[in-house]
Amino acid sequence: MQKEIKEMNRLLFAEKKEKGNVLEQMDDLDRKINIKQELIRVTNQQSNLLNRQINANVRSIGKLREDLELLKSEYAELIQKSYQNKSQENRLMFLLSSQNFFQAFKRLQYMEQYTKFRKKQGEDIIDKTKKLANLNSDLVEQRKVKDRLLSENRKVKKDLYKEITSQKDLLKSIRQNESKYTSAIDNKKKETRRINREIDALIRAAIASSNKGSGSASSAKFALTPEAKLIATNFSSNKGKLIWPVEKGIKSQGFGKYKDKIYPGITRENNGVTIATDKGAQARAIFEGEVITIQTNKMGVKGVYLRHGNYISMYYNLAKVYVQKGDIVSAKEPLGEIYTNRFNNATSLKFYLYQDTQKLNPENWIFQL
Structure with missing residues (x-):
C-alpha cells in the first residue's frame, strides 16, 4: 500500500x-x-x-x-x-x-x-x-x-x-462551474459508450471472420480448432497469474460500475481497467497470442487485439503500434507505445479482457492487479 x-x-x-x-x-x-x-x-x-x-x-x-x-x-x-x-x-x-x-x-x-x-x-x-x-x-x-x-x-x-x-x-x-462539468461528465460517458460499441463490433467481426473457414456463421463464439482449444486451456489455467500489460504502473480505475464522485446519482462503468504508467511506456502481451485486429479511432489513438484461443486481450490508448494483423506474439512482447495526453501529461493504458464476446474482469486474471 x-x-x-x-x-x-x-x-x-x-x-x-x-x-x-x-x-x-x-x-x-x-x-x-x-x-x-x-x-x-x-x-x-x-x-x-x-x-x-x-x-x-x-x-x-x-x-x-x-x-x-x-x-x-x-x-x-x-x-x-x-x-x-x-x-x-x-x-x-x-x-x-x-x-x-x-x-x-x-x-x-x-x-x-x-x-x-x-x-x-x-x-x-x-x-x-x-x-x-x-x-x-x-x-x-x-x-x-x-x-x-x-x-x-x-x-x-x-x-x-x-x-x-x-x-x-x-x-x-x-460546483461553481456546474454546467461545464456536467457536460464534461456526459461527454466522457458518451465517449466510453462509443469505445465499448466499437470494441464489441470489432470483436464480433473478428469472431465471424475466424469462423468462416470452419463453416460456422456465429459472431458470438469462436469455433475452436484442437490447437486453439489447447491455447484457451493454457490461458484459462493461468487465471490470477497473468503478467501486467505494462512493465510497471498502478491501477488508476478498476473494472465495473461505480458511483460518480461528484454526482453520486450518476453511475459510471468501466469494461476494463485503466493503468497509469510512465511517459514512453510500452504495452506488452500478457500471454502468447495472435494479433487479430488493430483499431484506430478518429483521434489517431490505437488499440491492439490479441487472440488466445477463445479469449481476447485488448490494449487501447496507444500512440504507436509495433505489430501487424496476423502476427504471432509471445508473452511480454512489446505491442506499442502508450499515448500520453498532451494537456495533462497523463500516460494510461486501457486494458480489456473478453471470453468470446463476454466481458471479463481483468483484476481476477492479472497477478496483483
Missing part, C-alpha cells in the same frame, strides 16, 4: 493538473484517499498485534525472572551443602559406611547424579538468563517498531486530512 501511494504520487500527482482536468483529479484523489484509509486500518491491526506480542513478552519475562530467582536460590543452597561436604574424606566415609556392596553402589550413583543435577541447574540458569536477555531485546525492538507504526499512522492521517480537504476544495470549484 505504501508502494502504491508512492507510485500514485509519482504518476498521477507529479505534474500540476490542468484546470479543465479536475474530473480526473477527483477520481485520482478518491483512490488515494481509499488506499490511505485502508493503510491506516492495516497499520492499526499491525499495532494491535504488536501490543499482544509485547504483552505476551512482558508476561514471559516476568515468569522467567521468577524461575531464574528460584533456580539461583536452589543452586546457592546446593553449593553451600556441597562446600560443607566437599572433603574427600567425607565422600570416602560416606561410601565406606555402607552396610553392603549394593548400598555402596547406590550411594556412588547418588553422588554422580547429584553432581550432574548441580551442573544441569547451572546450565539452566545460563540458558534462562540468555532467553531473558533475548526477550528483553525483542521487547525493545517490538516497541521501536510499534513507535514507528504509530508515527507513520500519524503522518498518513495528516496527509489523509490534506487529501480530503483538497478533494472538498476541488468539489467546491466544480
Whole structure:
C-alpha cells in the first residue's frame, strides 16, 4: 500500500493538473484517499498485534525472572551443602559406611547424579538468563517498531486530512462551474459508450471472420480448432497469474460500475481497467497470442487485439503500434507505445479482457492487479 501511494504520487500527482482536468483529479484523489484509509486500518491491526506480542513478552519475562530467582536460590543452597561436604574424606566415609556392596553402589550413583543435577541447574540458569536477555531485546525492538507504526499512522492521517480537504476544495470549484462539468461528465460517458460499441463490433467481426473457414456463421463464439482449444486451456489455467500489460504502473480505475464522485446519482462503468504508467511506456502481451485486429479511432489513438484461443486481450490508448494483423506474439512482447495526453501529461493504458464476446474482469486474471 505504501508502494502504491508512492507510485500514485509519482504518476498521477507529479505534474500540476490542468484546470479543465479536475474530473480526473477527483477520481485520482478518491483512490488515494481509499488506499490511505485502508493503510491506516492495516497499520492499526499491525499495532494491535504488536501490543499482544509485547504483552505476551512482558508476561514471559516476568515468569522467567521468577524461575531464574528460584533456580539461583536452589543452586546457592546446593553449593553451600556441597562446600560443607566437599572433603574427600567425607565422600570416602560416606561410601565406606555402607552396610553392603549394593548400598555402596547406590550411594556412588547418588553422588554422580547429584553432581550432574548441580551442573544441569547451572546450565539452566545460563540458558534462562540468555532467553531473558533475548526477550528483553525483542521487547525493545517490538516497541521501536510499534513507535514507528504509530508515527507513520500519524503522518498518513495528516496527509489523509490534506487529501480530503483538497478533494472538498476541488468539489467546491466544480460546483461553481456546474454546467461545464456536467457536460464534461456526459461527454466522457458518451465517449466510453462509443469505445465499448466499437470494441464489441470489432470483436464480433473478428469472431465471424475466424469462423468462416470452419463453416460456422456465429459472431458470438469462436469455433475452436484442437490447437486453439489447447491455447484457451493454457490461458484459462493461468487465471490470477497473468503478467501486467505494462512493465510497471498502478491501477488508476478498476473494472465495473461505480458511483460518480461528484454526482453520486450518476453511475459510471468501466469494461476494463485503466493503468497509469510512465511517459514512453510500452504495452506488452500478457500471454502468447495472435494479433487479430488493430483499431484506430478518429483521434489517431490505437488499440491492439490479441487472440488466445477463445479469449481476447485488448490494449487501447496507444500512440504507436509495433505489430501487424496476423502476427504471432509471445508473452511480454512489446505491442506499442502508450499515448500520453498532451494537456495533462497523463500516460494510461486501457486494458480489456473478453471470453468470446463476454466481458471479463481483468483484476481476477492479472497477478496483483
